[in-house]
Amino acid sequence: MKSTTPTFVVELPLSVNDQQNRFLTKAFEFGRTLYNATLSSALGKLQRMRQSQLWRETRSMPKGKTRSKRFSDLQKSYGLTENGLRTIANNHRKASGRNDIDAHEAQCIGRTVWRALERYLFLGAGKPRFKSFRQGLNSIxxxxxxxxxxxxxRQAIIWRKQVLKLIIPDTDYFKEVLADPIEPTQTKRIKYCRIVRRTLNGKKRWFAQICLEGMPPVRKIYAPQSEVMGIDPGPSGLAYFHPQEAGLVRxxxxxxxxxxxxxxxxxxxxxxxxxxxxGHFNEDGTVKPFPEPWKVSHRMEKLQVKLAEHHRCLAATRKRDHGELANFLLQRAGTIKIEKxxxxxYQRNFGKSTTRTGMGAFVSHLKRSAERANSRVVELNAYELKMSQYDPITDTYRKKALKERWHRWGETDILVQRDVMSAFLACYVTDNGHDRTRLLKEWATAEALLSDSGLCQHELCNDQGIPQEVLRLTSPKAKKAEGAEKKSIANILCRK
Structure with a gap:
């Protein structure tokens, strides 16, 4: 049963010797075989259930509570539940005659198999895959x-009489988290522990994740929920608007x-x-269908390790930047409104930018951080609000091309940065949609704030009557021509 109390995780590296390294490697390899055996049994039961007459009869019934109830009963009868797979995993452990892991660890492996099978059955995910020897199991x-x-x-993890020393940084944060339970005011109940294996620069490293009950110690001072901010995410950056601060950040x-x-x-x-x-390739260079096992040279293994390490560093840097930006936003507002x-x-239309920034991962990170900080992330309906099209002055909607990065405020000569304008509208949106009266009232303060940040400008015209700001800010060709003109003038000056 899923715990209802809050939980946070502290991850610390383990200091292991050769004997302990062999013990952990052997236990994780046995866990991998146990995972594959449990998954094989589960997929077999699933296939037999779908081939049964009762399944076909239930599938032909009209959708409703009766049909769902029969599906649920049929699933339970075949043991395709979390408890059923936990039992299967423990039975496989007993049948193996090995004692590399205990019954509780085997049950957790069965629960992991169930979660993968559950996504396949109910959430449209792909069919669960077996774990190869090269991939292995990553956690127990x-x-x-x-x-x-x-x-x-002892400042250590003890597993099957093995004392695995922890490397604990000498900081106030870890002193508060891992407080001595002798002091009752600082006691935090330890729910469970997890051992994780990671590959860093081609070498296996071991870590311990200690799952503690409660909320983590506060390292940042977050704003209350009464402070509201609107943000507008893009492929590579986002715009944010708060009544006291606004800007564009990457x-x-x-x-x-x-x-x-x-x-x-x-x-x-x-x-x-x-x-x-x-022999695995055709004459045109394509791969033959169903080739034999691939041969991997030592040079190729080193190259694969180097590529994997490069991607690992990118992911770690991306995750760190996401955390810093999430803290930056939550320190300024406790209620953040964002388009859904x-x-x-984003991945289909802005592949490279989305790969670099991971905007979807950032939004998920922001939601988790807000929940931990007792804040809120409110998702708005983008199809109904159309914040990039709405103009409060005329109370109309005008669709803009993607290259139009500036929004004209009504029929005036005021130009507002398009993404910041969307964040401004999101900040003051209500349950009934845009509150035009309030937007017009708040615009006087917002205009001064955005003007100081360079995000709101008055339009200037050239000799031909064409707005220079529009030419410079919305036309890539004009921007390129302007740059070439400046470069030619600089060359003439250098010659003189």
Whole structure:
């Protein structure tokens, strides 16, 4: 049963010797085989259930509560539930005759199999896959603090008589989190522990995740829910508007994809693969269907490790930048309003930018951080509000091309940055939609704020009567011509 109390996780590296490394490697390999055996049994039961006469009869029934109830009863009769798969995993452990892991760890492996099967059955996810020897199992956890145990006084994880020392940083945060249980005012109940295996620069490293009850210690001072902010996410950045602050920020600014480096590594790997497996390819260079096992050279393995390490560093940097930006926003507002977007559409239309920034992952990170900080993230209906099209002055909607980055305020000469305008509208949106009266009232203050930030400007015209700001800010060709003109003037001055 899922716990209802809040939980937070503290991850710490483990210091293991050769004997402990062999013990952990052996236990994780047995956990992998146990996972595959449990998944095989579950898929077999699923196939037999779908081939039964009762399943076909139930499937032909009209949709409703009766049909759903019969499906649920049929699923339980075949043991395709969380408890059923936990029992199957423990039975496989007993039948193996091995004692590398205990019953509680085996039950957690069965629960992991159930979660993968549940996504396949009910959420439209792909069919669960078996874990190969090269991929392996990445984590093993217990059901409570009695199998994989964290001992505060020893500062270590104890599992099957193995004492795995923790490397704990000497900071106030970890002192508060891992407080001595002798002091009752600082006690935090340990729910369970998890051992995680990661590959860093081609080498296996071991970590312990201690799952504690309660909320984590506060390291940031977050704003109350009465402070409201509107944000408008884009492929590579977002605009935010608060009555006292507004701006444009980049998401994951420190992520450098280094596409050329990745491309070189991928080409080297492909050349090595083709040289070692000439019989796996057709004359036109395509891969033959159902080839034999691939041969992997040591050089190719090193290249794959280098590529994997590059992507791992990118993911870690991206996650760190997401956390910093989420804290930045939550320190200024406790209620954040955001459009409900399709981030898969972002991937289709802005592939490179979305790969670098991970906008969908950032929004998920923001929601988790807001829940932990007792804040709110309110998702708005983009199809009804049309914030990039609405003009409060005329109370009309006008669809803009993607290249139009500036919004004209009514029929005036005021130009507002398009994304910041959407964030401004999101900040003051109500349950009934746009509150035009309030928007016009708040605009006087917002105009001064945006003007100081350079996000709101008055339009200037050139000799031909064409607005210069529009030419400079909305026309890529005009911007390119302006740059070429400045460059030619600079060359003439240098010659003089």
């Amino acid at each position: 956890e217990g059901t409570d603090n009695h199998e994989i145990m964290f001992k505060t006084e 998401v994951a600014p420190n992520v450098d994809m280094q596409e050329k480096t990745i491309g070189r590594l991928q080409r080297k790997i492909d050349r090595s693969r083709r040289a070692n497996n000439p 977007n399709s981030y898969r559409s």
